[in-house]
Amino acid sequence: MFFLHGTEIEQLTKIKKAIFNNMPFDDLEIICKEVSISLNDKGFAYTYAACLLASEDKISDAKKMFAINGEDTFCKIMYDYLEETNSFDLADQVFKSADPYNIYTQTDFFKKHQGGALKYIRKFAQESAPPKSVSPVTILDIGVGNGMFITKIVNEIIPLYDIKNIRLIIIDQSEDMLRMAKEYCEENINITVEVISICCKIQEITKEQIEIIQNTKPIWFINTGLSIHYMPKEKKIPMLKQLKAFSPKLVLTEVNWNHDLPESNSPELFYSVAKSYGVFSESILHLNVSEERRKLCLNNFPIAEAINIIKQNRDNRIDYHTTIEEWRKIAAAAGFKTSEAEATYTYDNKPFAFVMEMY
Numbered sequence: 001m002f003f004l005h006g007t008e009i010e011q012l013t014k015i016k017k018a019i020f021n022n023m024p025f026d027d028l029e030i031i032c033k034e035v036s037i038s039l040n041d042k043g044f045a046y047t048y049a050a051c052l053l054a055s056e057d058k059i060s061d062a063k064k065m066f067a068i069n070g071e072d073t074f075c076k077i078m079y080d081y082l083e084e085t086n087s088f089d090l091a092d093q094v095f096k097s098a099d100p101y102n103i104y105t106q107t108d109f110f111k112k113h114q115g116g117a118l119k120y121i122r123k124f125a126q127e128s129a130p131p132k133s134v135s136p137v138t139i140l141d142i143g144v145g146n147g148m149f150i151t152k153i154v155n156e157i158i159p160l161y162d163i164k165n166i167r168l169i170i171i172d173q174s175e176d177m178l179r180m181a182k183e184y185c186e187e188n189i190n191i192t193v194e195v196i197s198i199c200c201k202i203q204e205i206t207k208e209q210i211e212i213i214q215n216t217k218p219i220w221f222i223n224t225g226l227s228i229h230y231m232p233k234e235k236k237i238p239m240l241k242q243l244k245a246f247s248p249k250l251v252l253t254e255v256n257w258n259h260d261l262p263e264s265n266s267p268e269l270f271y272s273v274a275k276s277y278g279v280f281s282e283s284i285l286h287l288n289v290s291e292e293r294r295k296l297c298l299n300n301f302p303i304a305e306a307i308n309i310i311k312q313n314r315d316n317r318i319d320y321h322t323t324i325e326e327w328r329k330i331a332a333a334a335g336f337k338t339s340e341a342e343a344t345y346t347y348d349n350k351p352f353a354f355v356m357e358m359y
């Protein structure tokens with residue numbers, strides 16, 4: 001949802017050239033000042049330079065640049081991170097442990113976004129009844145996380161059809177998340193639940209794992225909550241084709257960000273990263289938790305993701321969030337139709353996060 005105009009991109013490219021030509025810091029600052037005049041978001045000239053410097057491991061210059069635009073949330077958190085760690089490396093593997101994610105689920109952003117998604121899914125479930133006379137009813141959840149979201153969904157929709165027992169197939173690439181989700185679902189779902197856990201990256205699901213899922217068909221629907229953006233467009237299409245073979249209906253809950261198609265080091269990519277993670281991190285900064293917990297969440301979730309996108313070439317990014325328009329194209333290429341996207345969280349009157357149905 002954060003895009004630059006063509007002329008802004010042209011101007012910002014001057015900064016990239018200057019950095020790749022090893023221009024001294026003081027001269028670079030002058031270029032940034034000149035470029036900033038032609039930008040809507042003036043400070044982004046410094047953010048862009050800081051990100052490029054950081055990705056070249058010029059930590060001290062990157063810090064100075066982030067400090068110049070220190071009013072900006074993204075620059076502030078990145079400055080603090082560099083000050084603390086003196087490196088532009090990931091704190092740890094994102095989602096290796098469930099703890100940072102559990103802290104994030106207390107944010108206003110998450111609660112509002114999840115509330116909106118839940119309302120949408122209730123309406124979706126009302127209009128799309130489960131397959132008739134099938135017991136138990138089966139739902140497949142991809143990237144289940146800590147299990148809280150799918151638990152809320154199930155508890156919200158079972159009264160619609162007086163469902164007495166349910167089978168949940170939960171998939172996640174993290175053993176820790178999967179273990180926690182299984183326990184959480186078993187303890188908190190209001191009816192009898194059978195949980196089948198499958199540990200894999202969904203784009204790398206094995207034949208044996210596919211067979212386990214096929215044997216549970218028909219599957220009412222597939223839920224994907226912020227969980228299928230971890231691969232580039234080329235892999236999203238076959239992955240969605242596979243999901244379509246499991247169930248004709250899928251609910252996609254995602255952020256409307258632009259981190260898939262833009263080239264590495266491009267102004268478009270870094271603009272989307274800085275603005276999106278800035279807004280996202282605001283909600284973590286406002287959390288009523290200890291400084292230690294806040295840092296744990298920031299360093300291991302938004303900052304780790306942002307560093308990865310900034311530093312890696314496109315093939316090696318972990319996150320490939322993409323826009324509503326792109327999801328529509330990807331869905332169509334995989335044989336799905338899409339509903340209107342509904343915003344679950346807006347920023348500047350535009351969808352920052354959204355939910356949509358594929359069918």
Ligand SMILES: C[S@@+](CC[C@H](N)C(=O)[O-])C[C@H]1O[C@@H](n2cnc3c(N)ncnc32)[C@H](O)[C@@H]1O
Nearest residue numbers: 095143144145149172173201202225226227230
């Ligand atoms: C942002 S969390 C979302 C959790 C939950 N669905 C929710 O909405 O609260 C993303 C989850 O997807 C998992 N994940 C990441 N890449 C994945 C992949 N390629 N395949 C399956 N799960 C993945 C992560 O381990 C994490 O638990």
